Structure formats: C-alpha cells, structure tokens
Amino acid sequence: GSQISPNSSTVVYRADQEVDSKFELYRVPLTGGTPTKLNGPVVAGGEVFGTFQIAPDSTSVIYQADQDTLDITEIYRAPLTGGPAIKLNAPLVALGEVGNYRISPDSSAVVYQADQDTNGIRELYVVPLTGGPATKLNPPLVADGDVLSGFEISPDSSAVIYRADQNIDEVQELYTVPLTGGPATKLNGALIGTGDVSRLAISPDSSTVVYRADQNIDEVQELYTVPLTGGPVTKLNQPLVAGREVRSYRISPDSKSVIYLADQDTNDVQELYRVPIAGGVGTKLNGDITIGGSVGFYLISSDSNWVVYGADQDTNDVFELYVADDDAATVGFANTSISIKENAGPATIPIVLDLPSFIPVTVEYNVTGGTATNGADYTLANGQINIAPGQPDVMLDISIVEDNRIEGDETVEITLSNPTNATLLTDTLTLTIEDAPGNPIYLPLITR
Numbered sequence: 001g002s003q004i005s006p007n008s009s010t011v012v013y014r015a016d017q018e019v020d021s022k023f024e025l026y027r028v029p030l031t032g033g034t035p036t037k038l039n040g041p042v043v044a045g046g047e048v049f050g051t052f053q054i055a056p057d058s059t060s061v062i063y064q065a066d067q068d069t070l071d072i073t074e075i076y077r078a079p080l081t082g083g084p085a086i087k088l089n090a091p092l093v094a095l096g097e098v099g100n101y102r103i104s105p106d107s108s109a110v111v112y113q114a115d116q117d118t119n120g121i122r123e124l125y126v127v128p129l130t131g132g133p134a135t136k137l138n139p140p141l142v143a144d145g146d147v148l149s150g151f152e153i154s155p156d157s158s159a160v161i162y163r164a165d166q167n168i169d170e171v172q173e174l175y176t177v178p179l180t181g182g183p184a185t186k187l188n189g190a191l192i193g194t195g196d197v198s199r200l201a202i203s204p205d206s207s208t209v210v211y212r213a214d215q216n217i218d219e220v221q222e223l224y225t226v227p228l229t230g231g232p233v234t235k236l237n238q239p240l241v242a243g244r245e246v247r248s249y250r251i252s253p254d255s256k257s258v259i260y261l262a263d264q265d266t267n268d269v270q271e272l273y274r275v276p277i278a279g280g281v282g283t284k285l286n287g288d289i290t291i292g293g294s295v296g297f298y299l300i301s302s303d304s305n306w307v308v309y310g311a312d313q314d315t316n317d318v319f320e321l322y323v324a325d326d327d328a329a330t331v332g333f334a335n336t337s338i339s340i341k342e343n344a345g346p347a348t349i350p351i352v353l354d355l356p357s358f359i360p361v362t363v364e365y366n367v368t369g370g371t372a373t374n375g376a377d378y379t380l381a382n383g384q385i386n387i388a389p390g391q392p393d394v395m396l397d398i399s400i401v402e403d404n405r406i407e408g409d410e411t412v413e414i415t416l417s418n419p420t421n422a423t424l425l426t427d428t429l430t431l432t433i434e435d436a437p438g439n440p441i442y443l444p445l446i447t448r
Contacts, residue, residue: 001050004030006371007058010080012038014050023047025063025388027080038078039063040085045070054080057107060129062088064098066093073097075112077131088112091217093119100149105182106306107158108178111137113149122146124162126179140160144169146388150199153179156206159228161187163197168283172196174211176228187211189233193218202228205255208277210236211443212246218428221245223260225277234279236260254304256355259285261295265289270294272309274325276355285309292316296385298324329357331387332416332425343402347378349414349429351385351391353422360420361387365396369413372433400433409434 002013011030016023025038025048037039038061039048045066052063057380060077067076068087075098088110089098101112111126117136123146127134132390137160138147141202144165145314151162160179163172167186171238174197177184188197192230195214198221202209216235222395223236223246234250236258239245247270249260263270265284272295275282285307286295293316298309306326314320353361366382367374374380379399398412416424 001052003052003054005054005058005080006056009058010054012052012054012061012080014048014052019195023049025052025061025078027061027082027264029387036082037064038080038082038085039068039076040078042067043070049073051101053101053103055129056105059107060369061100062101062129064101070186073099075101075110076108077129083273086131087116088131088134089125089352090116090127092116095119098355100151102151102153103178104157105155111160113147113151120149122148122220124151124160124164124177126160126181137181137184138166138175139184141166142169148172152200152202154202154206154228154233155204156375158206161200161202161209162227163200165281165341170194174209174213174226174308175317176209176230180430185230186228187233188213189215189224191215193234201251203255203277204253207255208251210249210251210258210277212249214217214245223249223275225279225399227322229346236275236277236282237262237273238264238282240264240381244268247266250298250300252304253302256304259298259300259307263294263297268294269409270297271298272307274307274324286311289313290316303390318414322385324347329422330354330425331361331363331419331422332427333361333414334393336428337428337430337432339432340400340436341434341436342400345400347398347400347431349396349398349431351387351396353391354425357387357389357421359389359421361420363387363416363422363424365417366417367412368395368415368428370411370430372410372412374412378412382414388411398431408437 010027012027014023026035028035048065054061064073073087077088087366096115099113109126112120115122124137127132147164158178161176165171174187175184197211199212199215212221214220224233226233244263246260246262257274259274261270272285273282295310295311310319312319328339334352340347364384385394410433414429416427
C-alpha cells in the first residue's frame with residue numbers, strides 16, 4: 001500500500017524493493033526523486049506490515065513490524081524526511097506484541113493496544129509521538145479481562161474512548177480516559193444480562209460519544225448517546241420490531257445528528273433514520289420501500305446537508321441511488337414577541353429550524369393584525385421565506401417608520417403558514433413598536 005502525507009509533499013509506500021518478499025517502508029517526494037528507506041534494519045524473515053500511518057502533522061510515519069524479533073509485532077516511528085527509526089512501545093513480556101494503534105489528531109502521541117505486561121492480556125498505552133516512556137491508560141482489569149482493538153481518540157486529542165471487560169469478565173463496557181493518563185470513567189449505562197457495548201463513535205466536535213449496545217434488551221443492539229466526559233445516557237432509536245436491532249450508524253459532520261440503519265418499523269426491512277445527537281424524535285429518511293426491499297448503504301455529505309443512500313426501494317433486487325427526503329424539520333419564529341424603538345431602524349426577526357434540513361424549506365409570512373398601520377408605521381409586504389439546505393435560520397427585516405408623533409406603542413402581528421418540507425413550530429409573532437422618547441409636542445400658534 002501507499003499513502004500521501006497530509007501536507008501533500010511525500011508518498012510513503014511499502015514494497016519488497018531490495019529483497020524479494022521482504023517488505024520495507026520507503027518515502028519519495030510527491031514530485032519524484034530518489035526513494036529513501038524509512039524503517040530500521042529488519043531481522044531475518046521479518047518485514048514491515050501494511051498498517052503504517054503518516055502523522056497528521058506530516059512529520060513522521062508510524063509503522064508496525066517484526067523488525068527486532070521475528071514474529072513479534074512492535075511499533076516504530078520514523079521521521080518522514082528520513083533518519084533513525086525508534087521503537088515506541090516499552091519492552092514486551094515474552095510472546096507479547098502490539099496490536100492496534102492510533103495517532104492523536106494533534107500529532108502529540110500514539111495510543112496502542114498490547115499484551116505488554118502480561119502475555120495474552122491486551123491493555124492500552126500512550127507514548128509521545130517522538131518517543132519516551134509509555135503510560136498505561138486503563139486501570140487494572142478483572143482476571144482475563146482485555147481492552148479491545150476498537151478504541152478511538154477524540155478529535156480534540158483530549159481523551160481516549162475504549163471498550164474493555166474491565167470490571168466483569170466477558171462483559172464489554174465503554175470507558176473514557178484522558179489522553180495523558182488519569183482516572184477512567186465508565187460511559188455506558190447498566191447492561192442487561194450478558195449485554196455488551198459493540199461499537200463506539202465520537203462526535204467531530206468531541207462533545208459526545210454514540211455507542212451501540214444490547215443495554216436494555218439482551219441480544220438487541222440499540223443506539224445510545226452520552227457526553228464524552230460522562231453523564232446521563234439517552235437512547236436514540238425508537239422502539240424496534242421485536243427481535244430486531246440497529247445495524248449501523250454515523251454521526252453527521254456538524255455533530256448535530258445521528259443517521260442510523262435499522263429494521264425499526266418492519267421486520268427484516270432495513271430503513272434509514274435521523275435523530276438529534278442529544279436525543280429526541282427520530283425521522284425516517286427513505287421513501288416507501290417495495291415488498292422485499294431494504295436500504296443497503298448510506299453516505300452523509302461533508303456539509304451535513306444531504307444523505308445519499310442505496311436501496312431497492314422501487315423494485316425488489318434493483319438497487320438504485322436516492323437522496324434522503326427529510327420533511328421532519330420544524331420551522332417557526334425564535335420568539336413569540338419582540339419590541340423595538342420607533343427610532344431604532346429596521347426590525348430583524350429570526351425564523352429558525354429546529355435542525356438544519358437536508359432539503360430546501362419554504363414558509364409564507366403575512367401581516368394578520370395589530371394596531372400599527374402598514375405603510376405609515378412600518379413597511380412589510382406579505383411574502384415567502386426560503387431556507388437553503390443546511391441553513392439554520394433566516395432573518396425577516398421590517399422597515400420601521402419614525403413619524404415624530406406622540407401616539408403610544410403600536411403592534412404588528414405576523415403569521416407563518418403553508419410550510420414546505422417542514423412543519424410549523426411557532427406560527428405567530430407580535431412586534432411592538434415603542435414610541436420614541438423625546439418626540440416633539442406640537443401646540444397651536446395663536447396670533448393677534
């Protein structure tokens with residue numbers, strides 16, 4: 001395999017370039033040039049494995065190899081510009097080796113899983129990217145417990161989230177621990193019977209962990225959300241058809257929603273749903289599915305505005321591509337009443353969605369009452385507001401007329417109606433135009 005560095009300067013590749021069937025690691029400028037070997041001398045029969053990763057800051061490449069001891073996988077760091085490679089893991093117990101690893105997004109550290117201290121017991125360690133003492137992250141495990149390979153580092157590089165049978169053997173639970181080490185906190189709620197946490201994901205803004213587990217019903221995988229630092233756990237999916245489960249899920253890039261695939265409404269029919277990441281009412285995204293059909297896969301656009309999915313939605317066994325039709329957004333005024341001084345200039349009224357919609361939303365607005373006079377005290381023609389996909393709100397501007405008369409406060413009542421691709425949340429707003437202080441008093445002039 002090969003990788004391009006994040007700064008687009010270098011290609012790193014693995015090849016048996018010098019010795020047949022002995023794979024080693026090389027770099028070459030992206031514009032071409034002479035390749036440079038990155039790994040250190042490899043023991044006879046050893047090789048560099050295909051699990052290498054370039055650090056996000058493009059300074060280093062981290063690779064796994066049985067470089068020093070045949071059939072013992074360890075982890076190494078080599079400068080991307082060339083130079084001596086160093087071993088990152090601490091000395092391993094006899095027959096121990098390094099399993100999975102992750103580079104922190106800020107390129108400060110490498111977290112790795114290894115049976116470093118006890119043969120056959122995988123635990124979690126962190127080491128500076130440039131080398132140094134390794135720190136164990138998990139607390140002591142129950143007898144025969146293990147940290148599993150599917151751990152993640154938060155995007156802000158503050159924490160490591162991992163699964164382990166840390167407290168009860170064969171019961172995989174979810175924990176968070178600071179990247180630099182410290183107390184570990186359990187994140188999942190109490191599990192039923194032989195329940196387990198099976199998968200985790202961290203929101204891009206590092207605020208939330210979403211996980212899948214048979215937490216409430218044994219052998220029924222459902223979806224839960226919890227703050228990254230720990231706290232109340234909320235189930236995200238709606239009740240499932242008996243015996244069915246959430247199949248897969250993704251967090252939207254804007255960290256506001258979770259998209260998941262489940263046979264939630266119909267047995268053996270996988271459909272696509274969206275739910276706010278903090279919990280709430282979920283929405284089905286796919287259209288009506290023909291008998292025997294299901295949603296097979298889905299993608300979320302990088303701006304979080306669109307979900308594209310593949311399904312045999314219209315014809316069984318004929319998979320086609322669709323864009324999600326999400327009409328569950330609610331639209332309305334941010335407030336039901338606002339006030340503005342007569343001499344303060346235009347009034348700006350926000351019209352908001354509860355969540356950005358994947359499709360355009362429109363709503364009509366009309367002046368429906370009030371004591372102020374359109375054209376004399378304010379100017380606003382009836383019309384329509386358009387909210388683009390991904391846009392959370394729009395502003396309705398009303399011109400206010402300063403007439404220099406003492407007339408007291410006056411009101412304008414505005415009503416929303418006829419939304420498309422959304423439902424109304426708050427539909428009426430009262431704008432109070434407060435009479436400006438200091439308006440002159442006009443007295444009749446009498447002359448003789």
